[in-house]
Amino acid sequence: MKKPHALREYLLNAIPDLPQDPDRLLIFANDGKLMSTAANGYSFEMAYTLDMIITDYAGDVDVFGVVLFTWIMDNQSELMANLNKVEEAITFEAELIDNSKYDLHFKIPLTERVIVKKNAEGKFEISYPTEPQYTEFGPPTDFELIDKDGSTLATWRTADMQGRSLDMPFPGKSP
Secondary structure, three states, X not given: OOHHHHHHHHHHHHOOOOOOOHHHEEEEEEEEEEEOOOOOOOOEEEEEXXXXXXXXXXXXXXXXXXXXXXXXXXXXXXXXXXXXXXXXXXXXXXXXXXXXXXXXXXXXXXXXXXXXXXXXXXXXXXXXXXXXXXXXXXXXXXEEEEOOOOOEEEEEEOOOOOOEEEOOOOOOOOO
16 A cells, blocks of 8 residues: 555645644545456455544645645546546545644545566566556647548648546556
């Protein structure tokens, strides 16, 4: 399980007052499930709820949310394009401790893929693939459809789009 540690390190580097007292950041993995497809090999996926508690947080709660989403964009990007927002949303609670501090509790649904292969010696090798990433849409592109005689049958230009697309590898064997 790599993501809880990675998120902790990210937050300790991004939120100014956390490094002075890192014990204020508590992270737990709850309601975990291991799922296998029973395909060739021993690979599996872990799914769990990451419970994250930050005590005595004196900063702007919205800033914490922005920092959290910057990590999620690279490490659990489907939460950013969540089509089932009610069922799979990041939930939180904030308790106002005094007029300047909050205790925050976030619940984040996370998954991690674990690739397990047997090497030539019969030993298991474990690897952790990176998450699919988003790329910016490219600039508009012009196209022409030309017949075998060189006559133009159609021309078009792709739309000028703002945003990103999710890069997903084609299923099957890697080259």
